[in-house]
Amino acid sequence: MTTIILASNNKDKVKEVKEILKGYNVISLKDAGIDLDVEENGTTFEENALIKARAVCKLTGQLTMADDSGLEIDYLNKEPGVYSARYMGHDTSYDIKNASLIKRLEGVEGQDRSGRFVCAIAVCFPDGKEIVKRGTMEGLISKEIVGDNGFGYDPIVYLPEYGKTSAQLDPEEKNKISHRGKALELIKKELDECL
Numbered sequence: 378m379t380t381i382i383l384a385s386n387n388k389d390k391v392k393e394v395k396e397i398l399k400g401y402n403v404i405s406l407k408d409a410g411i412d413l414d415v416e417e418n419g420t421t422f423e424e425n426a427l428i429k430a431r432a433v434c435k436l437t438g439q440l441t442m443a444d445d446s447g448l449e450i451d452y453l454n455k456e457p458g459v460y461s462a463r464y465m466g467h468d469t470s471y472d473i474k475n476a477s478l479i480k481r482l483e484g485v486e487g488q489d490r491s492g493r494f495v496c497a498i499a500v501c502f503p504d505g506k507e508i509v510k511r512g513t514m515e516g517l518i519s520k521e522i523v524g525d526n527g528f529g530y531d532p533i534v535y536l537p538e539y540g541k542t543s544a545q546l547d548p549e550e551k552n553k554i555s556h557r558g559k560a561l562e563l564i565k566k567e568l569d570e571c572l
Contacts, residue, residue: 378400378401378402379401379402379440379568379572380401380402380403380404380439380440381398381401381402381403381404381440381441381442381500382404382405382406382409382411382433382434382437382439382440382441382442383403383404383405383406383441383442383443384406384415384429384430384432384433384441384442384443385405385406385443385444386405386406386407388405389527389528390444390557391403391405393548393552393555393557393558394442394444394557394561396548396549396552397552397557397558397561397562397565398561398564398565398568401568403442406433409437409439411433411436411437413432413433413436415428415429415432415433416428417429417445417459419445419459420459421459421497422445422446422447422459422495422496422497422511423445423497423499423509423511424445425445425459425497426443426444426445426497426498426499426509427443427499427501427507427509428443429443429445429499430442430443430499430500430501430507431499431501431507433501434501434502434503438503439503440500440501440502440503441500441501442498442499442500442501442564443498443499444496444497444498444499444557444560445459445496445497446461446494446495446496446497446556446557447459447460447461447462447494447495447530448461448478448492448493448494448495448529448530448534449492449493449494449495450478450482450490450491450492450518451489451491451492452482452485452489452490452491452492453478453481453482457474457478461529461530465477471528471529471530471532472522474530475522475530475532475533476522478518478530478533479518479519479520479521479522479533482518482520487517488517490517490518491515491516491517491518492515492516492517492518492534493513493514493515493516493556494513494514494516494530494534494543494555494556494557495511495512495513495556496511496512496513496555496556496557496559496560497509497510497511497560498510498511498512498557498560498561498563498564500564500567500568506571508564508567508568510560510563510564510567511560512555512556512557512558512559512560512561512562512563513556513559514534514536514543514554514555514556514559516534516535516536516537516543517534517535517537518533518534518535519532519533519534519535519542521533523535523541523542523544523545524541524542524543524544524545524546525544526544526545526546526547526548526551527543527544527546527548527551530543531543531544532544536554543555
């Protein structure tokens, strides 16, 4: 079974990736014994994913995957965007971040509340080959925090076709339609062909 180092220690993210990439041995940075803090100074999700994947691949000489994901809100000029994790500070809880975004959209109605989750996934191979794929999940920013499944901004991204927020979907359902799920399926297809 091919081992892939996932350049993350986010337990929720690692779990999600493992569920989708069954058939691969996905391990976190911690599992790989790597303590590396990579500065994500790219201006796009793709650049940040590549920065992380390249750094870990170079350090370990092993197949490495990294993602950069976040929430884009059209009314807020696509904020928080690539700064989603750092929005209002790394140590600020998502309850506070979500409440702040809802407050910033007060008085904004209907399709003007449009936004999306974006996920770019990069895979770096020891031989220098690189794959980058993007997935999105479109929705509207809800007026309240709803749902206990998922993490991060999931409780404020309302999916009209499901009549619920991303945080109200069960994990299996979410993995089929999520930004990360879509990007991972594209990556899996390429990995299956070349490994």
